[in-house]
Amino acid sequence: MDSKTLGMSLLVVFLMASSGAVVLVVDNNMNDDTVVVEEVKQEEVEVVDNPPKLLVDSEFTHRWDSNNATADGFVYDETPEMSTVNVVVLDEDFETVESYDLSVNADGYWIVETQLSDPGYWILDISATDGQGQNSESKKASLEITKPVESEPIFNFKWDAPTENETTGTISGYVIHEFPETCEIEYRPKDQSSAYHVDGVFTGDLGMYNMTFDTSTHNTEGILITECGMFQSSQYAAYVILPMPPEPVGDGDNDAVLDDVDECPSTPEGEPVYSTGCSDSETDDDGDNVMNDRDQCPSTPSGESVDYYGCSNSQKDDDLDGITNNVDNCPNTPAGEVVDSSGCSDSKKDDDEDGVTNDIDTCPNTPPNTEVNAVGCSQEQAGPLKILALHGGGQTANGLRNMQGIQDLMNSLSEFEFVFASTPENNNVWIRDPPGGKGEPTTDRDWADASIDYLDQIVEEQGPFYAILGYSQGAAMIPVYLANTENTFNRVMMYNGYLPTTHEGLIDTIDEAAPFSIPAMVFSGENDDGFKDLAPALAAKFSQCLEVHSQTAGHNPPYQSDSTYNQILNFIRDGMS
Incomplete structure (x- = not known):
């Protein structure tokens, strides 16, 4: 073969190696100088761009x-x-x-x-x-x-009569309303035209007002009226007689209510009064013998005994469980625990009277007089229930186990055995990305078969399992698995999860099987920006679903300190009764 032919051959090989667009075919019947080149066209891949x-x-x-x-x-x-x-x-x-x-x-x-x-x-x-x-x-x-809630305004007032040889007096006090900046107050002297009306001047943003007028030209008997409202105006008025020295009928306590009509003639100096002449320290609206200025429960039912602050047992809730003391059979319920109508949480009850409270009693129906272990089970009942746990995408089984929220859950559910499964797929995912990437959904219904078969094997070898738990992609795997297996669970817990919508074939299978009747819990965190809004769609695939949303959690299971934590514990244990 001469140098020219050799050069052409190398060029063909180079093109074949670099582009994959040509195939070199050599016929043994031809001589060494004969080369046939065929061009093979690759099929174009149609890119689908769906409407938003x-x-x-x-x-x-x-x-x-x-x-x-x-x-x-x-x-x-x-x-x-x-x-x-x-x-x-x-x-x-x-x-x-x-x-x-x-x-x-x-x-x-x-x-x-x-x-x-x-x-x-x-x-x-x-x-x-x-x-x-x-x-x-x-x-x-x-x-x-x-519209905001707007109540009717009220006011108090104090009258500073003219000093000796003076005729100018001042009314001052507070107007009380949700929006004090909208308030107006006016004194209207009796039997005088509107030209003699005196407008109050507000001196701050808390409703403090004063108005000064000449008592030699203005009647000191009249109406004090206020009007307030951002979107709905309302009025409050009081008829006042402003004492003027040196009249014999005085105002002994200087509260601007004359003694002959003052129901509280000895009001402490400086205390604002109502039209009755009584201040809060002299008024007991609910008749419990605790004056309003100290009464923290101003509407005590008649006849009930109260404490120093004017509160009866029907108005107090010392353990803050939502049940008032007068009907609370468990007055020291730990904070955050859910209680029944008698104020008792599971940690305060022992329904089967075996000495183990309901919150940790894994055998709630133990026969009477039967010796039990720390979790309320007799020797015949013993044996921990199991929870199958699926880690997140890109995470390992140990990674899930070591998350703080899972550690707290395991400590709280010491009566359970947690089995942490590890995906058989590469890159620690339960569901591989579609062949064309996440932007191109796959319609293959068998796309997750490797993970499904693996979980079936785990259940067969280590089951039965009381519950299945999933985090992130592990939560997304749960409806896929339930739609493709005959294995059952008493409870399903899904944390920070979503539906695998980029896998249309898997979603079709889920939709055919849904709604699942297994009681489920879907958890989301307010700070989990990428996932929290996906939780409702996941919850909708279950006919009995408890949706739990934490105001503090991010993309993580809730810690024991989270306000939703005990709600989830109760959900898990409720399936044992």
């Missing part, structure tokens, strides 16, 4: 606080940051009030701050458009700004 989808609440309610109302939601799309969201604000006559075109961040999140701050009701017409110009289905949501 909107995830948005159907109602947005804001209690009026003078700030503009907001609404937010998520866009589900292959590239959400290329999408825009259009929000049209309609009034109750479906007339357009405002319209906004909003950007979307990489997580699909968007938020709109409207120019609406006063109470009212509107309709939001929301739609999304992706980077390819495809439009989502329009979503309708209501936006309501509710």
Whole structure:
């Protein structure tokens, strides 16, 4: 073979190795100088770009606080940051009030701050458009700004009569209302025209007022009236007779209520009084012999004995369990424990009277006079129940075991044995990403068969299991497993989870099997921004689901200090009764 032919051969081999677009075929019947090259075309892969989808609440309610109302939601799309969201604000006559075109961040999140701050009701017409110009289905949501609670105003007053040889007197005091900045107060002298009305001057933001007028031109008998209200005005008035020296009928306690009508003629100096001439230190509205200024329970039922602060047992709840002391059979319930109508939590009850309280009694129906162990089980009943635990994606079984929330759970559920399964798939995932990446869903119903077979084997070899627990992707694996197995559990606990929506084949199988009748618990954390809004869809796949939302947790199971912790413990143990 000459050098020219050799050069051509090397060129063909180079092209084949670099692009995979050619195949070198050599016919043995041909001589060494003959080469045949065939071109093989690769099939083009069709890229599917679906229209965007909107995830948005159907109602947005804001209690009026003078700030503009907001609404937010998520866009589900292959590239959400290329999408825009259009929000049209309609009034109750479906007339357009405002319209906004909003950007979307990489997580699909968007938020709109409207120019609406006063109470009212509107309709939001929301739609999304992706980077390819495809439009989502329009979503309708209501936006309501509710009025604040406004009670009728009340006031107290003090009269500083003119000093000797002077005619100017001053009324001062406080107007009490939720929005004191909206209040006005006025003195209207009896039998005089409005030209003699005296407006009060407010000297601070707490309702303090004063008004000064000349008693030589203004009648010192008249009406003191106030009006307040941010959105709903109301009035309060009192008829006053302002004593003027040196009249013989005086005001012995200087409370601006003349002695002949003063029901409390010895009011301590400086204390504001009501129209009766009595201050809070002299008034006992509920008749419990504790004056209002010290009475922390101003509406005690008649005849009930009270403590120093004016509170009876029907008004106190010393252990803060929601059951007042007069009907609380367990007055020292630990903080945070759920109680029954008699004020007793499981840690205070022993239904089978075996000496082990219900909260740790794993055998709640022990026969009478039977010796039991620390968890309330006789020798015949002994044997720990098991919980199968599935770790998160990219996490190991030991990683899940060592999470603080799981450690707390194991310590609290010492009567259970936890079995931590480890996925058979690479990269420590229960469900592999779709072949084309997370942006291209797979329709393969058998995509998670390796993990399903592995869990079936665990149940067969180490079961039965009382419950199955999953964290993050482990929680997403649970509905996949339940839809594909005959194994059953008494309880299902899913922490910080979601539905595997990028696997359409798996979702189809779940939808055919749902709703699952096994009692389930779905936990989410307020600080788990990427997952908390996915919890309701996961919970919807179960007909009996307890949705638990922590105001402090992030992407982690709750710690023992979390306010939701005992609620989850009770859910787990309730299945044992």
